[in-house]
Amino acid sequence: MCGIVGLFLKNKALEPALGDMLSKMLVTMTARGPDSAGVAVYGAGNNDRVKLTLRAEDAGAAAALANELPAALGVPVDVSIRANHIVASLPRDAEAAALQWVKARAGQIQLVSVGTHMEIYKDVGLPEHVVSEFALAGMAGSHGIGHTRMATESAVTINGAHPFSTGEDQCLVHNGSLSNHNSIRRTLVREGMSFATQNDSEVAAGYLTWRMSKGDSLKQSLTSSLEDLDGFFTFVVGTRNGFAVLRDPIACKPAIMAESDDYVAFGSEYRALSVLPAIEKARVFEPEPATVYAWERS
Known part of the structure; x- marks a missing residue:
């Protein structure tokens, strides 16, 4: 079906x-x-910035992780939260560090997509x-x-x-x-x-x-x-x-x-x-x- x-x-x-x-x-x-x-x-979107769509366990966990991300990367991050999903827009040169941050929190957060204009x-x-x-x-x-x-x-x-x-x-x-x-x-x-x-x-x-x-x-x-x-x-x-x-x-x-x-x-x-x-x-x-x-x- x-x-x-x-x-x-x-x-x-x-x-x-x-x-x-x-x-x-x-x-x-x-x-x-x-x-x-x-x-x-x-x-x-902006080709100089990349959007990471991330999924947390619930809305509360999403809010906590969204607050943690900018400090962890040390760069300005635009964050929006929809239910248990986070969309983080960050400078392209911070993408590798952000993906490593996600990997280190396996079980708490999952990567859904990466893009400049796409959100999933x-x-x-x-x-x-x-x-x-x-x-x-x-x-x-x-x-x-x-x-x-x-x-x-x-x-x-x-x-x-x-x-x-x-x-x-x-x-x-x-x-x-x-x-x-x-x-x-x-x-x-x-x-x-x-x-x-x-x-x-x-x-x-x-x-x-x-x-x-x-x-x-x-x-x-x-x-x-x-x-x-x-x-x-x-x-x-x-x-x-x-x-x-x-x-x-x-x-x-x-x-x-x-x-x-x-x-x-x-x-x-x-x-x-x-x-x-x-x-x-x-x-x-x-x-x-x-x-x-x-x-x-x-």
Whole structure:
């Protein structure tokens, strides 16, 4: 099962409403994934600073750790807290020290994502709960992706929640199952990558990060995945400049898209798109199997 949504805004005037639109899309996918939910939001950022999204045990622990971080690094850190998630914006030359600080507090805090414009929020529970917990409806941005999970193959824990991020400003949500993810993981580990979970979707995210680190474009990386990743899947991928969609060669999982002058949207079902403004004016279509669809801002 699982539900996926994605929204890329062409019209910058809609950016203040990104979170509200994405929230409504995500909640409509509750029946496809009531166990956990998560979103990646691409908003304001500065290429000279890096954002670390961190997850603590609870809101109290998040507040305590957020107070500790600036003193530990000895540099100015802009910190915001949403429930048990911390977003710390810091000078790029302090990134290595910050990651070491996180590593030293394993068990207290976990790294969710690194980026200049991307923030990721995810938790166990109904999508409506997750949307409310992180005040998603009030977030602004240029694009975002989201996922609602039905835990058919593993326990209902935060480790199974999407999106997964393995590279700066890169993330992935996945509906389906990969049969060769363990062998791909071993290959990527030999290439120097590390993984926080046993989830096959994290491996898919890592594969794309690895391909792009070799110089492949996002479109080239997704095209290569059709040869290297075995299974059935729909991927929606977020990058700093846009997002992309790919279905497996037999299009096993449902998918629908809409494009207008204002936005491009993806949903596992049409009802996720039906909540968008002026959807009746958009071109609605089913993405073809084994075909990369990508939109980016220049």
